[in-house]
Amino acid sequence: MLNFSKINILSIYLIFLFISFFSILNFQNEKDPLINKKVNLGLDLQGGSYLLLEIDSDPLIQEKIQSKVIPLKKLLKKNNLNYSNFTINKQDLIFSLNDVEKFKLLLFSKKDNFLNPYIDKYNSFELDLEILENNNVRVLFSKYGLLTINNSALKQSIEIVRRRIDDVGTKEPTILQRGDKRILVELPGLKNPERIKNLLGQTAQLNFRLVADNEEFGVDQLISENGEELNVSKRIVMSGENLIDAQPNFNNQSNEPTVSFTLDRLGAQKFGRTTTDNVGKRLAIVLDGKIVSAPSINEPITSGSGMISGNFSFQEATDLALLLRSGALPTPLDVVEERTVGPDLGEDSIKSGITSLVIGFVLVIFFMIYKYKIFGLVANLALIANLIMLVGVLTILEATLTLPGIAGIILTVGMAVDANVLIFERIKEELKTEKSIIHAFDIGYTKAKITVLDANITTLIAAVILFAFGSGPVKGFAITLGIGIITTLYSAYFLARHLTSMIVLKKKEGEINL
Amino acid sequence: MNRNINFSAKFKLANILSLFIFIISILFILFKGLNYGIDFKGGTLIELRSNNTNVNISEIRASLNSMNLGDVNVKEFGKKGDYLIKVEAKAGNNNELIPEIKKTLINNLNAEINFRRVENVGPKVSSELLQSGIIAISLSLAAMLFYIWIRFEWQFSIGSIVALFHDVIITIGIFSILSLEINLSIIAAVLTIVGYSMNDTVVIYDRIRENLNKHTQLNISETANLSINETLSRTIITSVTTLLALLSIYILGGEILRGFSFAMILGVLIGTYSSIFVAAPVLKFFKVSYKTLEKKEEKIVP
Numbered sequence: 001m002l003n004f005s006k007i008n009i010l011s012i013y014l015i016f017l018f019i020s021f022f023s024i025l026n027f028q029n030e031k032d033p034l035i036n037k038k039v040n041l042g043l044d045l046q047g048g049s050y051l052l053l054e055i056d057s058d059p060l061i062q063e064k065i066q067s068k069v070i071p072l073k074k075l076l077k078k079n080n081l082n083y084s085n086f087t088i089n090k091q092d093l094i095f096s097l098n099d100v101e102k103f104k105l106l107l108f109s110k111k112d113n114f115l116n117p118y119i120d121k122y123n124s125f126e127l128d129l130e131i132l133e134n135n136n137v138r139v140l141f142s143k144y145g146l147l148t149i150n151n152s153a154l155k156q157s158i159e160i161v162r163r164r165i166d167d168v169g170t171k172e173p174t175i176l177q178r179g180d181k182r183i184l185v186e187l188p189g190l191k192n193p194e195r196i197k198n199l200l201g202q203t204a205q206l207n208f209r210l211v212a213d214n215e216e217f218g219v220d221q222l223i224s225e226n227g228e229e230l231n232v233s234k235r236i237v238m239s240g241e242n243l244i245d246a247q248p249n250f251n252n253q254s255n256e257p258t259v260s261f262t263l264d265r266l267g268a269q270k271f272g273r274t275t276t277d278n279v280g281k282r283l284a285i286v287l288d289g290k291i292v293s294a295p296s297i298n299e300p301i302t303s304g305s306g307m308i309s310g311n312f313s314f315q316e317a318t319d320l321a322l323l324l325r326s327g328a329l330p331t332p333l334d335v336v337e338e339r340t341v342g343p344d345l346g347e348d349s350i351k352s353g354i355t356s357l358v359i360g361f362v363l364v365i366f367f368m369i370y371k372y373k374i375f376g377l378v379a380n381l382a383l384i385a386n387l388i389m390l391v392g393v394l395t396i397l398e399a400t401l402t403l404p405g406i407a408g409i410i411l412t413v414g415m416a417v418d419a420n421v422l423i424f425e426r427i428k429e430e431l432k433t434e435k436s437i438i439h440a441f442d443i444g445y446t447k448a449k450i451t452v453l454d455a456n457i458t459t460l461i462a463a464v465i466l467f468a469f470g471s472g473p474v475k476g477f478a479i480t481l482g483i484g485i486i487t488t489l490y491s492a493y494f495l496a497r498h499l500t501s502m503i504v505l506k507k508k509e510g511e512i513n514l
Numbered sequence: 515m516n517r518n519i520n521f522s523a524k525f526k527l528a529n530i531l532s533l534f535i536f537i538i539s540i541l542f543i544l545f546k547g548l549n550y551g552i553d554f555k556g557g558t559l560i561e562l563r564s565n566n567t568n569v570n571i572s573e574i575r576a577s578l579n580s581m582n583l584g585d586v587n588v589k590e591f592g593k594k595g596d597y598l599i600k601v602e603a604k605a606g607n608n609n610e611l612i613p614e615i616k617k618t619l620i621n622n623l624n625a626e627i628n629f630r631r632v633e634n635v636g637p638k639v640s641s642e643l644l645q646s647g648i649i650a651i652s653l654s655l656a657a658m659l660f661y662i663w664i665r666f667e668w669q670f671s672i673g674s675i676v677a678l679f680h681d682v683i684i685t686i687g688i689f690s691i692l693s694l695e696i697n698l699s700i701i702a703a704v705l706t707i708v709g710y711s712m713n714d715t716v717v718i719y720d721r722i723r724e725n726l727n728k729h730t731q732l733n734i735s736e737t738a739n740l741s742i743n744e745t746l747s748r749t750i751i752t753s754v755t756t757l758l759a760l761l762s763i764y765i766l767g768g769e770i771l772r773g774f775s776f777a778m779i780l781g782v783l784i785g786t787y788s789s790i791f792v793a794a795p796v797l798k799f800f801k802v803s804y805k806t807l808e809k810k811e812e813k814i815v816p
Binding site for chain 2: 044052054193194334335336337338339340341342344345348349352353355356357359360363364367368371403404406407410411413414415417418421422425428429450451454455456457458459460461462463465466468469470471473474477478481
């Protein structure tokens, strides 16, 4: 175990230098990087926000099932099916029919079925039918129908979340899908997480509806911005979909912050027609079921642009414009998990992490020299090389360093010497019986090998499981601990062994003192 | 160093002590329960710093209680003027909760207040986190068992698993007794303890197996004793260096890592103890001898 061929030595140190080279990349000039690789700091170290959002698909399903009512009734009428007791529920439609079998055939026909399209991907129809007693039937979304609705809502939500966050202009946001209902958002260095949360928490469904007392479509009683109760028609004149731009602005006369908007061609037509027909009436601008303002229509607006005023601060006007520009979320988002760290705490964490790393390192180094003299020095050199390689591997992987990750490095420092301790203790024992020192070292290394591997594999198993199940900062711990074990094995079995061999082969018998 | 401590003579006493502490730990875990942090219970955590170090902890408590937030817990956190607030998870805790708390505190305390850290975990996520924590710990125990099972004879597997359970239960038991908070980082600590404890046990077991073959005339007590003594130096040195690193984190690493490093320190101490006083006696219990090894040895050694 102490004989190294030249190629052996060369490759041991070349690999070491190669990996170490990457650790230096973390200290290069940020503006002009030679190779753009470095260890990223976790949100707990650089400050920032982690948000886990969950889509609430119930309102969407309700909306979708309601949208089936008119085509369904048309289909029934066209095929001379008589229905009665038609009830619209949150997730299903229930009614009684004179000919259930005929309806079943119609509902599950693959040809030109606009009511119940066939989803090729899942081999399933969008809707399902349950036959209840007394000729009652229940129409509801099939499992795959729900899945399709959910997936498209999630995709769309991610897109809109991304637009809103990009619009705020934070640096390097991460937006990812997590499971089938959640969106993970990471915003490093964010100053004001409340604003983002506020922006993401609104669906921002904008509607223009006439204020009217009696209407054929029915009315909703909504509260206006100044506390006035207004009856607003259920009929939507125009919705946010027709908006192509929105910008914060100041009203020329009152100098109040407002939001000016521009409509697409279709929107402009609808808006023009409604305002022409209803001069003198009031038009309510409804955002997420609340009236933002309900101005009177003084004259027809045919230009395709308009203005919303409603006692905004400039910040509110800016945010409203942003929301309108990004479009409405298909369904509300809930923040189910939030972790925010301020930048000053992050700095403190880095400081205390580094301090404890340095102190822990120095303590271990002194202890090893005290215990093993010159071979302690070898173990310490191996430890330093180990740390450099650990950082190098983290850099190659562009891993994220978290506070628990720093703890993992410190723990590696404490545990890494174990490999050398196992070997040195073994050699000591061999020296008692073995006359030849070289031979004792040789046997020591060979015999300790299995134990060192055994001992490290157990910790590696723990690290792998932790990586698989841990989240965020804890994952960072698993990464440094796991990589630490591998670099430890390398440094003990290649670097330290070579250094030891150089000492042993140079010194004469009797001069070795372990 | 030529140590010859008669460990096996103390096995009985140690086992009674272990069993006693183990049972107490289980009783505490079952009846007193664990002090789950917001990671596992849901709720809101705020770490705040106030520029006015005269701010009183009871003032903070009073102004939070005036908001009717349910169960609120306030404690000092590190430096003077730093506090940690925990608010119970409540249905309908909304996006406005945190700004509202901030406003109330600024108004009532007449001080500038900086929220340095805010964590908010919903009830659904917290139960998922707890579940995955339990799965992770169980899985790691199973993986260790599997590893030991392919590496050693079954008596050794049982011995190391007994030692593992001993370490994990007693560490968690001490957390229950001292009402220390269990959060995600404690789960990480427990998993690392599992790895460390196993590591220690494996080193001694490796040596016992070697000595069983080398000294066939010795019985298992004598072999265990010899092996523990032979590896004692390593056991102590590794524990010391690991503890030095951990103490450094515990003292200098800041408040966030304190619970984690405390659990690890406990785990290293208990793990070192258990590999000598729990894992080895199990082999004695099963009357392991060099004959136990023969059949398997040939298959395994490459």
